[in-house]
Amino acid sequence: MDPRYSGQDILRCDLCVTNAVQSHCELCHVNLCKACVGEHLSDFIKKHRVISYIERTSMPTYPTCPKHSKNCELYCEECDIPVCSTCISSGNHKGHHLSDVLQKLISKTRDMEKDLKELETKIFPKYEEIASSMKTKKDNLETHYTKLTTAVTKHGEDWHREINIIVNKQKSDIDDMKTKHLAALNKEENEIKHITAEVNQCILDLKKMLDANDVSLTSAYKSRNAELRHLPPDLNVSFPTFSTHQINKEKLHQMFGSLSSLSITREECGNTIKPLLDDPEFITTIDTGYKLLYSVSCPSDVEIWTCGDSKSMKLYNLKGKLLKPIKTKSRNKPSHIAVTRSGDLVYTDPHTRTVNIVKNKQIQEVIRLQGWTPYNFCSTSSGDLLVTMVSDDNKQSKVVRYSGSTEKKSIQFDSEGKPLYSSGDLKYICENRNLDICVADNSARAVVVVNQAGKLRFRYTGHPSTTTGSYDPYGITTDSQSQILTADWDNHCIHILDQDGQFLRYIDNCDLQYPWGLCVDNSDNLFVAENTTGKVKKIKYM
Incomplete structure (x- = not known):
């Protein structure tokens, strides 16, 4: 039996050690089956109070004071021990904060x-x-x-x-x-x-x-x-x-x-497990000046790149100061931006069907497609690019891995030959720490996660408590714990999942308005690009 679940084995009677427990004697602290209740009550020397075992769970046992042999109904917070009425009257706990045990x-x-x-x-x-x-x-x-x-x-x-x-x-x-x-x-x-x-x-x-x-x-x-x-x-x-x-x-x-x-x-790998905060904390807001904001990316813990309804991509510090604007080579609006492991800015230009990189203030074309249009992408831990793209007839979409300009792998169908992704162009993508490929497929109202080989691991379509189809995923990112975070645009919140697609919690207490792009810095701070306000909000959630 799995040791994690061994505690779920049936509870046995303390007398016969065979039958399942049904009753409990509060005064003797003994668990009893139906057959052994009579035998237990036959001991007339002791007092007994037999109740159902389920009722017993709601009636905890008071601890007995080791000095005065009385029930301890109070708890001394300073001494961190249960105390009885005699302990209190003795003056040993005078001035101490007492609470109900x-x-x-x-x-x-x-x-x-x-x-x-x-x-x-x-x-x-x-x-x-x-x-x-x-x-x-x-x-x-x-x-x-x-x-x-x-x-x-x-x-x-x-x-x-x-x-x-x-x-x-x-x-x-x-x-x-x-x-x-x-x-x-x-x-x-x-x-x-x-x-x-x-x-x-x-x-x-x-x-x-x-x-x-x-x-x-x-x-x-x-x-x-x-x-x-x-x-x-x-x-x-x-x-x-x-x-x-x-x-x-x-x-x-x-x-x-x-x-x-x-x-x-x-x-030292630094893989300390970080618990989620009960209440995520709003840290700061950066106003980017865009009327519509789409993407945010962190080249460091003190700067962010942004792009929106403009032909310029903007670099800000966390005080909101514009450090550097860069115009696209074609003077078209970029679809998406990201920063590589070496710190270079990369962007997609759907109008020219290209993926471009900014090196030493010079823009270089990395990928040019025919018959397909690139929209969103991410830079992987190995330095590859994962690019989402849609066919010219808008009937197919896929994810392609590139090493430089060389196509390494195409991910489009599941093991049964069915499309993994919808034909819509709104698909944000990231690589998890376990090398899974995570895609927020807006048209499918789902997050689709495949492993490194392209095999489907799971689909997430929103928390079970929400109305079917109301989940509205846009931006997606992952953190040091391999947790997956997605922006729910229409519901003004962020969903946090574990690496296996299990819902952990929402971030919905930071006055988010139409969250779109997401990124996480090296310290696991979350940056949220609000689509309609043009603002980026920094949130601490771990």
């Missing part, structure tokens, strides 16, 4: 439930994901070292018999490094498994405490979530390489080739 139970229970949810839905899956990645690293290890051994062997075959000893020596060196490399990965994997087991144990302990509804246990609870949010540093291994030389019998040992050293280091 049951209210404290409710507060702590909520905190525990919140911790449990984070452990189950965020922290534990992340550790599982890291543990799973070890298999990929081991597969890469086998592939690399196999290629390395093959290279050494092939080079050795070109030499005379007298150099076999050198070949065998270097093979042995490779095996030693491979063993060390594998040992390092195994150690890392064991550490991850150990921490994952701790996370799982926290989940089980929390479930047990929540089920017990015991104030003593609850008040003693100390959250470990802050500690467990800090994920372990990533194991960074620099693979050894093999360098060959021309055969020179006089310098046989030196000329055969050498292996670089195996380097195994641990690099």
Whole structure:
């Protein structure tokens, strides 16, 4: 059974340990099945109060004072302990803030439930994901070292018999490094498994405490979530390489080739899990001057590029100062802008069917299409461009990956040969941290997410509570947690999804007006381009 769900097993009677629980004795704190109630009540020496088990969940047990053997009905906030009436009258808690112990139970229970949810839905899956990645690293290890051994062997075959000893020596060196490399990965994997087991144990302990509804246990609870949010540093291994030389019998040992050293280091990846704020915070507003604003992109944490109903693209700082305007090469309005990993501005020009890049104040054409019109795009982690485009007859649309001007992959149909996307031109696109390709398809009223190979992962058509078809997606972006954020234009809000398409929450408390373009900076601050006001709003949501 999956340890995350083992707490859902049927609760057994404390007496017979066989039948399901139906009743509970409040005074003895014993869970009972129907058959064992009579046996329990037959003990006339003790007092009993048997109620249904469901009723028991709404009647928590007061903790007993260890000093005075009385029920503790109050809670001392300064001492962080339950206290009884005698404790209060003794003067030991004079001047201390006292609260109702049951209210404290409710507060702590909520905190525990919140911790449990984070452990189950965020922290534990992340550790599982890291543990799973070890298999990929081991597969890469086998592939690399196999290629390395093959290279050494092939080079050795070109030499005379007298150099076999050198070949065998270097093979042995490779095996030693491979063993060390594998040992390092195994150690890392064991550490991850150990921490994952701790996370799982926290989940089980929390479930047990929540089920017990015991104030003593609850008040003693100390959250470990802050500690467990800090994920372990990533194991960074620099693979050894093999360098060959021309055969020179006089310098046989030196000329055969050498292996670089195996380097195994641990690099902090910065993948601390960031919880969502209960109430996203509005930070600042930048007025761009556009009558209609479409796109916003962050070249850094202190600047933003924008484009709208104008032939000029504008760079602003966060105080709203215009730093640089750039006109398109054709003097046409750009459809979309984005910034590459190297900081260069890229824009699409549907009128000329081109994708263009601005380098050193010079505009260079990167892609020119025939039979298709490019509209929106994003720059990927590998430096490629993912471009959405529509056919001239407006009947087809697709996403194409480009490396420079070279087409690498076209994504248009699902596994059954059906179109993945609608034929409309309003499609915003981004690449997630897990390399998924996320498209906000406005005409389809959906977010369509495929993996790197183009296989459909899921479609999101709005929160179940909304009216079918009312979801109005425009801009889309992702953050450091692989969460997907989409602008819901007509409903004046932002939807936040996890990487598997599960709805997490709305951002709807920052007075947003017709949000269109979105981007997230390196600090996970959200920038929202309001279409009709021409303003960009900066929002902190994590």
